[in-house]
Amino acid sequence: MADTVAPMITDSVTQVNTKILGDAPAQAMATLYQTAAATSGIALQNAVHAQNNQYALNNAATTEGVNLLYTSPTAAAAAASTKIDAGFEGIMARLDGLILNARTIGGRQ
Structure with a gap:
């Protein structure tokens, strides 16, 4: 036995489905x-x-550089100058490592 559905109900369901899909x-x-x-x-x-x-x-690099300048004597000999240069190279090497790590973490290389 076939159940028939009123055309208005079918039309209403069709309109709702069309709206949802649209x-x-x-x-x-x-x-x-x-x-x-x-x-x-x-x-x-x-x-x-x-x-x-x-x-x-x-800021850390600038502070360290100024600190090196203030702590070295004004009449420093060549040995003191070499020591300052070595300290500066060490700071630069550490900064290079930090920058490389920051770029690696940030996704830039």
Whole structure:
């Protein structure tokens, strides 16, 4: 025995299904745009954090350099000058290592 459905009910269900299927692409694009915006925000936060770290490294290098200048005697002999140069080279080597690590962590090489 066949059950018949009123044409108005069939039409109503068809209209709802058509609306849902028609809205799906717009909903998908909205989700995509929201995700892209959130990702861009996080990337900018990471860039600011990396810039702050670089600023701290620059301050440390400047402070260490000035400290070396203030702690060395004014009438230093050639041995003291060599010691300062060696200290500066050590600082630069450490900074190079820190910058390389920061770039590796940040994804740039």
